[in-house]
Amino acid sequence: MKGTLSRILRRLAAPFRHRDADADLHDEIAAHLQLATDEHLQRGASPGEARRLAALAFGGVDGARERHRDARSLPALDIVRQDVVYALRGFKREPGFTLIAILILALGIGANTAVFSVVNPLLLRQLPFRDAERLVWIEDTRGTGLSNLTYQVGVFEEMQRHARSFERMTAYFAFFGYGSFKLTGGGDAERVSAVNIGPEFFEVLGVRPSAGRLFAQEEMAPNGPKAVILTHALWQRRFASDPSLVGRTITINDQAYNVVGLLPADFDFGSVFAPGVKVDLFLPAVFDEMRNWGNTLSVIGRLRPGVSLDAARAEFEGLIPRLIQLRPEWQYLDARLLSLKDHVSGRLTRSLIVLWCAVGLVILIVCANLSNLLLARTAARSKEFAVRMALGAGRLRLIRQLLTEGIVLALAGAALAALLAYGLTSMLRSSATLSLPLLARVGVDATALAFTAGLAIVTGVAFGLLPALRVSGRKPQEALKEQSRGSTDGRRHVWVRSALVVAEVALACVLLVGAGLLLRSFFALQQVELGFEPSRAVVARIDPSGTLSPEQRTALLEEVRRRVAAIPGVEAVGHTDALPLDRNRSWGLQAMGQEEKPSGESLDAFVYVVGPGYFDAMGIPLKAGRDFSNEDTSTRPRVLIVSETVARHLWPGEQAVGRLADSGGNPDKPFHVIGVVADVRQTSLEEGAAPQMYVVHTQRVAGGYDLVIRSTLPSTVLTSSVRATLATIDPTLVTSEFRPVQGLVERVMSPRRFLLTLLTGFSVLALVLACLGIYGVVSYGVSQRVHEIGLRMALGATGTDVCRLVLSSTVRLAGIGVGLGLVASFMLARLIATLLFETSPTDLATFGITAALLTLVALVAAVVPAIRAACISPLTALRTE
Amino acid sequence: MPQKTSRVDLLQGTLDLMVLQTLQTLGPQHGYGIARRIEQVSGNSVLLNQGTIYASLVRLQQRGLIDAEWGTSDNNRRAKFYALTRRGRAQLKEQAANWHRISDVVGRVLAGAEGTGE
Numbered sequence: 001m002k003g004t005l006s007r008i009l010r011r012l013a014a015p016f017r018h019r020d021a022d023a024d025l026h027d028e029i030a031a032h033l034q035l036a037t038d039e040h041l042q043r044g045a046s047p048g049e050a051r052r053l054a055a056l057a058f059g060g061v062d063g064a065r066e067r068h069r070d071a072r073s074l075p076a077l078d079i080v081r082q083d084v085v086y087a088l089r090g091f092k093r094e095p096g097f098t099l100i101a102i103l104i105l106a107l108g109i110g111a112n113t114a115v116f117s118v119v120n121p122l123l124l125r126q127l128p129f130r131d132a133e134r135l136v137w138i139e140d141t142r143g144t145g146l147s148n149l150t151y152q153v154g155v156f157e158e159m160q161r162h163a164r165s166f167e168r169m170t171a172y173f174a175f176f177g178y179g180s181f182k183l184t185g186g187g188d189a190e191r192v193s194a195v196n197i198g199p200e201f202f203e204v205l206g207v208r209p210s211a212g213r214l215f216a217q218e219e220m221a222p223n224g225p226k227a228v229i230l231t232h233a234l235w236q237r238r239f240a241s242d243p244s245l246v247g248r249t250i251t252i253n254d255q256a257y258n259v260v261g262l263l264p265a266d267f268d269f270g271s272v273f274a275p276g277v278k279v280d281l282f283l284p285a286v287f288d289e290m291r292n293w294g295n296t297l298s299v300i301g302r303l304r305p306g307v308s309l310d311a312a313r314a315e316f317e318g319l320i321p322r323l324i325q326l327r328p329e330w331q332y333l334d335a336r337l338l339s340l341k342d343h344v345s346g347r348l349t350r351s352l353i354v355l356w357c358a359v360g361l362v363i364l365i366v367c368a369n370l371s372n373l374l375l376a377r378t379a380a381r382s383k384e385f386a387v388r389m390a391l392g393a394g395r396l397r398l399i400r401q402l403l404t405e406g407i408v409l410a411l412a413g414a415a416l417a418a419l420l421a422y423g424l425t426s427m428l429r430s431s432a433t434l435s436l437p438l439l440a441r442v443g444v445d446a447t448a449l450a451f452t453a454g455l456a457i458v459t460g461v462a463f464g465l466l467p468a469l470r471v472s473g474r475k476p477q478e479a480l481k482e483q484s485r486g487s488t489d490g491r492r493h494v495w496v497r498s499a500l501v502v503a504e505v506a507l508a509c510v511l512l513v514g515a516g517l518l519l520r521s522f523f524a525l526q527q528v529e530l531g532f533e534p535s536r537a538v539v540a541r542i543d544p545s546g547t548l549s550p551e552q553r554t555a556l557l558e559e560v561r562r563r564v565a566a567i568p569g570v571e572a573v574g575h576t577d578a579l580p581l582d583r584n585r586s587w588g589l590q591a592m593g594q595e596e597k598p599s600g601e602s603l604d605a606f607v608y609v610v611g612p613g614y615f616d617a618m619g620i621p622l623k624a625g626r627d628f629s630n631e632d633t634s635t636r637p638r639v640l641i642v643s644e645t646v647a648r649h650l651w652p653g654e655q656a657v658g659r660l661a662d663s664g665g666n667p668d669k670p671f672h673v674i675g676v677v678a679d680v681r682q683t684s685l686e687e688g689a690a691p692q693m694y695v696v697h698t699q700r701v702a703g704g705y706d707l708v709i710r711s712t713l714p715s716t717v718l719t720s721s722v723r724a725t726l727a728t729i730d731p732t733l734v735t736s737e738f739r740p741v742q743g744l745v746e747r748v749m750s751p752r753r754f755l756l757t758l759l760t761g762f763s764v765l766a767l768v769l770a771c772l773g774i775y776g777v778v779s780y781g782v783s784q785r786v787h788e789i790g791l792r793m794a795l796g797a798t799g800t801d802v803c804r805l806v807l808s809s810t811v812r813l814a815g816i817g818v819g820l821g822l823v824a825s826f827m828l829a830r831l832i833a834t835l836l837f838e839t840s841p842t843d844l845a846t847f848g849i850t851a852a853l854l855t856l857v858a859l860v861a862a863v864v865p866a867i868r869a870a871c872i873s874p875l876t877a878l879r880t881e
Numbered sequence: 882m883p884q885k886t887s888r889v890d891l892l893q894g895t896l897d898l899m900v901l902q903t904l905q906t907l908g909p910q911h912g913y914g915i916a917r918r919i920e921q922v923s924g925n926s927v928l929l930n931q932g933t934i935y936a937s938l939v940r941l942q943q944r945g946l947i948d949a950e951w952g953t954s955d956n957n958r959r960a961k962f963y964a965l966t967r968r969g970r971a972q973l974k975e976q977a978a979n980w981h982r983i984s985d986v987v988g989r990v991l992a993g994a995e996g997t998g999e
Contacts, residue, residue, distance in 0.1 A: 024961075025935065028912060031960040032931065035913040038956055059930025067936040072943060 105413025130206025191735030406464025509821020533619025574614030790877025
């Protein structure tokens, strides 16, 4: 058994060790002849005669060597080796062709590898949790705001109690971004982001601590021991990977917390549950304290083994009505169950599939292009092949030779492509502005490399096949006899190549239309009325100390406002607990004096706790009434500013200012509407106006705030003077870097920008390749028709006529391609309709511009061969035969 | 073409067996010695020429039936010497027995055919 294996291995290795084995055999044959000669000499032959007899008895040395090779290796592999060597020799002779071919392949395959590296973790691979396919995301369905997607503690507990499909269920506090956690001691005060997690959170995900333990039951109870679990990143950064940290205490918000455990390095909460957010530590969510907070929990369940998602859905369909019967205020309860993976990457699925299809088109164009290049090359080599056939090379052998050449080229391109993709994905991964889930897992890994190699081989065969079939299909004597003039074969050759170019143009057209439509959507999105003015404003997080009384906090925030406003160049300053396009929560809101509506039908409005000056700082126009002021203190009547949508909904056709409203079922202390402001885009740019309400910070406590400053100063000058000013008030107040408000817009645009950038890149590549293809086929056409053109000129055609002839045939070619491409685009554009914004999938302008662009590019590509044709001298043309 | 291949195939197996037997009889021997011995014994009816022996030798070597080592011949020439391995010896025994059985059977069948023909 072992012997068989080693023999096979030896045989497999043999073709690559030919030199050694051949040298050895050469020595052996020499020794053999020597021994034979010796014997003949002994018998009395003359030296010459002895050598002759020895050689005669031995037979052909080449034959012996050939048989020796056959015996020691696998003949098929040997042929592969020969083909590869032959291919390499050919490529060395034509470095220009080889370089261009490899470059084109590297771009085409590289684009595919890069996209695969993105698609693989997001669409194909499971989430980085144990048995991740059993994890389910459960959310309410009342809207897009977070408050409408989450559950009350009570609801979660009832689900947990009754749902049989789940082995375990857990939840985390979805509004963790509002919390304010300041880490002090051992370095500068630092704002950390913490998530409060319910019981068994890590158990459900299947994450084990790398050191220490998870939360104990008493730590999840009210007034229990204060415990914290740190992420690997925080432990490394802030505590220098101190192994003795577990069991010690750290100070958060001036309170001591016991570090009970550390999480493994590969666990990244943000990349799964909150793309773009970095989470530093985990605290227990004390459910008993959160019971009356309203919808606060995001719920995750782990299915029992063998239970399908559909079964769980069916169970919940029966379960929800039963829960509704438990409590009247749960009347509008609902549940949508998604696999956790769908929740994480579901929204990106379509973009990614579009991207994948786009690179698929790119590789098709690359194949068409290389087929064309190789066809030109094989045409030039037709005599060589004819000679080989005449010398006895079989048809299959020739096909194999050409396919080998294709695969060798493709593999060389793939090697370069892997490097390219590696660079591209590293760039993506380190991009700070891109908010994509699982970004850290994007990269060229073993799977991506295997994909690349596989793609290279398929590509090599695909573009090598056409030339191979063409060459082998000809009779050698015809090829040997063939002359360029008027031969039917030459004409068919042009036809095949033209078809390839038409295909290239059509594919490029589809890509261009797709990119064009997305580009228009992108521009439309940039024109969206945001409701605020992002330019010239910066924002930083401020966290007043947790030990201050409400009065002290108010005083501190007013001091901050006064001092910052006094900095020269600052136009406006204000603070808010939630920024547009950032985190959100919503409360129900009702107009007082109107008939009370059931809770599910009351208006859900996004809530912002802000300070005076916020609207000016953010550039949110005040439409009626007044801004908050320092007079609106905690002892004064509660005041409220609403967005136009709220005003329109609650008091249609009437003045909103001066009205009373209720939020949270507290009619004794109604809100007095004092102002109306413009609607602001909150959950996304695409989503239109949603109801919004603003309350003043003196009348409602919030954890930390974002301080927004509008100024005419360059941001570096501004931030340093603001930092210096705030440091005199409280050196630990500012807990983040200052960042431009524009960044909020950039972040929500980033997935779209990502898709658009890649798609545009692919389209440009396609355009260049199509251009190259057209150039190649037109030049070839001209060289085939030198005689004909010469004849025409001899009969009186001018250079202009010839030029027009060439250009018009090019336009015809491009026209067919564009026509086919437009039809295909028309049919395919509907597939990306959901990715478009205020752009019709059959947008005329996009289609028109694409057609014009492609035709223009085709003409540009044909100009050089056209001029060359016009310069043909009839005399030389007719004489060259 | 196919006809030729099948003849070589037939000879191939036979030749390998003869090489093994020669090495059994002579002990370690170089390619020339083996070829000469087979020529002498068979009266030139097996080898096309002496060069043919080397394909057989490399095949046997890869199957681990013989070993090869460079050494010095009786008349002080450098040559590659082949020797049977333990597996080679076992294989020879088995194949020789097999061969005898087959030739015995075939011989008897042919003899019988002659008998009925008369």
